[in-house]
Amino acid sequence: MTANTVVGVPKESAAGERRVALVPKVVERLRARNLSVVVEPGAGLAALIPDDAYVHSGATLGDPWAADVVVKVAPPNETEVGALRAGSVLIGFLAPLTDPGKAKALRERGVTAFAMESIPRISRAQSMDALSSQANVAGYRAAMLAAEHLTRFFPMLTTAAGTVPPAKVLVLGVGVAGLQALATARRLGAHTTGYDVRPEVADQVRSVGAQWLDLGIEAAGSGGYARALTDAEREEQQRQLGKAITGFDAVITTAQVPGRTAPTLVTAEAVEGMRAGSVVVDLAGESGGNCELTEPGEIVVAHSVTVASPLNLPATMPEHASELYARNVQALLELLVDADGALSVDFTDEVVAGACVTKEA
Amino acid sequence: MTANTVVGVPKESAAGERRVALVPKVVERLRARNLSVVVEPGAGLAALIPDDAYVHSGATLGDPWAADVVVKVAPPNETEVGALRAGSVLIGFLAPLTDPGKAKALRERGVTAFAMESIPRISRAQSMDALSSQANVAGYRAAMLAAEHLTRFFPMLTTAAGTVPPAKVLVLGVGVAGLQALATARRLGAHTTGYDVRPEVADQVRSVGAQWLDLGIEAAGSGGYARALTDAEREEQQRQLGKAITGFDAVITTAQVPGRTAPTLVTAEAVEGMRAGSVVVDLAGESGGNCELTEPGEIVVAHSVTVASPLNLPATMPEHASELYARNVQALLELLVDADGALSVDFTDEVVAGACVTKEA
Amino acid sequence: MSRETGIQLLYIVAFALFIYGLMGLTGPRTAVRGNWIAAAGMGVAVVATLLTPGLGNWWLILLGVAIGTAVGVPSARQVKMTAMPQMVALFNGVGGGAVALIAWVEFRESAGFAHAPGHVAVASLFSAVVGSVSFWGSLVAYGKLQEVITGRPVGIGKLQQPLNLVLLLVSAACAGVIIGGGDAEVLILGLLLSAAALGVMVVLPIGGADMPVVISLLNALTGLSAAAMGLALDNTALIVAGMIVGASGTILTNLMAKAMNRSIPAIVAGGFGGGGGAGPAASGDQTVRRTSASDAAVQMAYANQVIIVPGYGMAVAQAQHAVRELADMLEARGVEVYYAIHPVAGRMPGHMNVLLAEADVPYERLKEMEDINREFSRTDVAVVIGANDVTNPAARTDPSSPIYGMPILNVDESRSVIVLKRGMAPGFAGVDNALYFDAKTSMLFGDAKSSVAEVTEELKAL
Amino acid sequence: MSRETGIQLLYIVAFALFIYGLMGLTGPRTAVRGNWIAAAGMGVAVVATLLTPGLGNWWLILLGVAIGTAVGVPSARQVKMTAMPQMVALFNGVGGGAVALIAWVEFRESAGFAHAPGHVAVASLFSAVVGSVSFWGSLVAYGKLQEVITGRPVGIGKLQQPLNLVLLLVSAACAGVIIGGGDAEVLILGLLLSAAALGVMVVLPIGGADMPVVISLLNALTGLSAAAMGLALDNTALIVAGMIVGASGTILTNLMAKAMNRSIPAIVAGGFGGGGGAGPAASGDQTVRRTSASDAAVQMAYANQVIIVPGYGMAVAQAQHAVRELADMLEARGVEVYYAIHPVAGRMPGHMNVLLAEADVPYERLKEMEDINREFSRTDVAVVIGANDVTNPAARTDPSSPIYGMPILNVDESRSVIVLKRGMAPGFAGVDNALYFDAKTSMLFGDAKSSVAEVTEELKAL
């Protein structure tokens, strides 16, 4: 490995992906750590970051694929895998659990790859936790999306033309995204309620001023995640949720179990029970959705209820989403290089080991 | 005039108009006042109100144009004017100041027409003030729209991946819509500032927790409205605003002077001065817009700044917008009928006289 | 133990009961009990005195007590609540009168204090002067409050002060001559009469609104005269009781004056007017009643139901958090609190909702106009915070008013109304509000945020 | 005016100064002045006494005063701040000792109070007993605090109470015989010694943590003995001063016991342990220091800069509005207040921002970790409200900790730390926090919202 490692930032190729892996502010910081940054021309345009800004912060424009370390947001497509230099390092979301083929291709290419989603969620690695940072954006946007599609006000308003009651918002699955969705909806004046299968979430739900919906089903898994429910539990949950959901104007679902398809929480019947004009925002679309009527990436209207399943919400707020992601990447990069900016990867480190999906043989 | 006046509710024909002039709740109340209501099938669909709901509340489905009183939201198009029965009464937004031809056509048709926007803004008539009720919806949606198009967060968030500062939102022209936009943006966590030419607005701006931008130009007109600025004042205003706007992430403009084209507050130059990714939401598009780059009804991106000029924001939240509008209409109707539900219009009443644009000869 | 000692011990018990009772009187919870404890002390003191060896003239004593009881009990029982202040003035006056009379008799009995030690004469004469001032001053105060005499200041202008000084000097001169050995009855009469004139002259020029402070001051003076009489008679109970009343009465007078924004010297100098504590801008001849944060606090604390009526002023003051805190505090005391949200309160639709949501007021506590209007007649206190037009009864009653026909919140139906605003300025519609001149309305002037905070603080102290 | 009268008047002046000084001592603003006013009163009293006609034995007096000054001044000047409590105990003890000795001398000089009125004997003997108890009890208290004697309770178990009773009865019996006419010196010696043994026996079984309450109690007793001596010597100054100390000391003892969650009877019965006011769940042998709302309030009120560190507990308690109010109050007093926002405080990114924005905390007051970490060393008080992991120094120092490597807020660098939480439960990471056992940390246990509200209330009372 040579000193002064070069970091390449390609333009994202996935449809609708407006994020970029590094932002100028972070480029500056990496420069201070003796790293060179090569940015593909136009890489930041979708996030409204002009090339100038990168140059200004000390990056050069050029071919990112020739770099020692390539940092991306979305997993590389086949062409991009092919463009990677053998022996180089790739950092980005790599979907190792849902798309194991990608890891294989990378291994074959002789690339050392670190998946952002595999970084262990331990205290020390919080600054690299891109799942959290992007889920946070997604939660905020989900609440906005619900407000946008609802034909009603979120806040209560007493006016000369009558009083509008506050919208009732239910969040199913209260992880990082769910909490932020609850908090944002409440800020807008909605009456918020949260539900999860992990019992410790009750306090967290209350801590953002929301109410806790208790269905009596507990399913805490390991590492702060939930476990999958048994069939009996699932049925009971659907039945009870179906009843509860009727009273809500907007339902935001974020329930996921790592590496599995998302549990179905909102049945077609439950949607039918909702008032006309209500909204379901399903953030679990990528893993199949929490709502039976979800068509990932689409907005469908059924029984006058809007069911939206945006696939990549963080990309709809590209500037801050990129900025937060870039900071995560920066924290990981700083773990991988020494003081001189030379790559020096310690594979015994818990974080490095956890994140690494393939290693140059 | 016969007892038991029939009120007709047609389906709105204007493009993008999702509102409806009466909602089931209000139909019920009118029934209690001895009025019959005929609803055109499908009239409520765009607002996600099924025909059933109307029938359930006591309306009949049928031809609304044969009714004694036709209530609409948007001004009637030529066909609709033709469908009106001579001697009938029409209530709705009629744009009397900007489209005097419509009044003429209605007069020729022998219709008595009341324009919702002409109802005097006096205390007693507040419950009929559809300008306020719809401006309120528009202000709320404008803030949401700004948040949606901004590539950044509205609220400040300190996270493991860095701190995001609160968005700075400036509202130019702080009438009803402007105040609600300020309040909504602030709820979402933005740092808000308001500007207007009427000096009494300063306190109102502060009363929703926003800051007051003082440029030293005062132009209070009559009836609580602003007067048009002189040329010198306009230039001075544009110059100063141009400087101030640079520092804001989102600018929402609502400045209007009744019956005139909207003043230009945000020059092309000012837009150029804004940070990439910033947003201008121009609510004055209908009367030409407050921003030089505004294309009414369009979303344009110039110098990486999004300039959105939604034309009929209340229609994007049809259920509550319709409900509030229907309440306004109901209040006016109640003024026009006697206890038996017979039409009995007192043209000496200040409100009735003000609202009336043509009278059956 | 000698009988003397026993009497002295009883006196100690008596004043201990006075003090204990008085401590009770300073808190609303213990006040009733405190009053009766003090009364028990009085009983002990009277019994102790009656045990004095060699006491005679029983029929005299009995007669006096019987007359006193016959007059005192019914008048105390039957006086109307509204006439309480003048009753207190009267009771205070007769107390002062008793002191003056006793001093007079002592003078006569002792041939002008011929053989008494110097301090006895001084103390007796002091009590005579103060007692007489107190008696006549109280009578004038009574007359003013009872409207027997005009409530407006009556004075002789610039000459007032010199005249009062002359009267004071005359009584002092009489006293001096008596102490110096004079024993002519005219001396004591001169002393009593000049003191009487002084009492009348000092109180006459003071306006009716300031009377409570004046009565309190005379009360403290009567206390001091009692203490002086105690010194003259070498009676501990009198000394302690009189002095306690003198000291606590002085503090109390000060507190009262402060609560009314008056200074005692200014009041006594007779500079103040007859308006009933008029607000800063009483419109026309109508007067408004001011209240203080602590009074407002007590009123709310002992209410069953309080309705808060927020308006544009609350928004301008950004007082929403303070208001929420006040409501919390009241609820913790068991008071039912609701917020009456008028549809056009503030300056934009839903203005109050936005603010109250920010302050995290539970939705269930917010009541719409139609719902809450039924509640006002069942409400003890309506607290109007920076709202004006939306509470203006002119909207119901005055067809010429620009707000005629606008539905309003019927705050005037509640048992009492407290209005928080900065001054008497009108609201958006620019019209005066008759509510402010209603007898059951009291105004707490000041920025809404600070006023609410003050009330909250007072509540905590209760 | 006779010299006697003059002396008496001086005594009145003296105790008036005591009372006035004591009133000053009850508020932090006026305390220093109050202390010197009381001292001035003491000067007046001493001068008045020295004016007593016929006073002799001047060299004796001079010698005593000289010795006292020579011992008292340097020890008061040089004692370390941390040793203040035992110093107070010592000073109190010698006061009690003085009383006992004087009573003894009086006994000897008057041949067993042969010709004195009954109450003089009673009062003298009472002062002797109480003085002796106070002297020896204080010495033991001193020894415990100075760690000359073990701080842990030393007792003889079940026999303690009966033994103490016997000792009390013995001294009472001696007193009885003396009053009955006995004049053998052995009687007074027996009385003094049994009282001495009683003092030792009562204090020995009490743990070091309760010593402040015990000292206060002994202080009140010494006051009473002084008052008794005043009765015996017919000296008003002694009576008033002694009684004031006796009464105020009793109340103070009660207040202190309440603040420490102790009951006086329980303490005196010797039921309590030696731990230094241990928290509810001191981990291992480490102890935490509890504080009270009022102490926390004083600490914050007199700080130049306070940093508030909010965490998940603030969110759970929904204490954001209360915290904002506290900060406002501090700022109104001129204290600089900042909020230190840790990037992962709470349970979601930006958790604290959302809450503090709801409470309308100005953005300028929110400080990010990197910025505020430089400030802690300049900060008087860091107030940690329901935060735990984000303040845990183990993240810097203990590589085996699950939070090792996480950047934290350096609250431990500030001059003092107040932690508000419900108990000793760990945070999200499940690890103990060494911060809580730090000498400069004090814990205010309870729900964050109510604790903050209490502190605010105390602040208002300051």
Next chain:
Amino acid sequence: MLVENLAVLVLAGFVGFAVISKVPNTLHTPLMSGTNAIHGIVLLGGLIVAGLGAEGVLDKVLLVIAIAFGTINVIGGFLVTDRMLGMFKNGPKRDGSAK
């Protein structure tokens, strides 16, 4: 004797001062009325002077008036105070139920 009385006087003054430090405005009037009743203690003076010998008719008349005055002050004072305080009791009737 005088001096002892002075001591008592001063102490009583302090007591009065210390007791009435901060009372809610609403209690001002009842408190004034209560202290008013207490200084009805002047009745004692009347009793003593009358009981230990009053000779002339005028003296007797004056004393009867004085005693009657004192009695009115005492009895009326306490009764009126009690009535005033009664008004407060109506309010806090649910006081027990509140925390």
Next chain:
Amino acid sequence: MLVENLAVLVLAGFVGFAVISKVPNTLHTPLMSGTNAIHGIVLLGGLIVAGLGAEGVLDKVLLVIAIAFGTINVIGGFLVTDRMLGMFKNGPKRDGSAK
């Protein structure tokens, strides 16, 4: 005489009681120390008994000790209290600037 003294005693008790009603915990220790200094007034007893005649040597010795004790109590008490209170003064130095 005794009875008058008792009156004084009772009144002084009330004063002590009324003055110390509610003090912040932080002032407990200085307040205790301050009252401690005040009861150093027992020094007066020593002065009187010594000054009005003590004959035996033992008596004299005892009295010197008593006076010394009293002096220590007074002087030490006030000084220590002042030092304790000095710690408070460091804090509120900007008190003037605050409102």
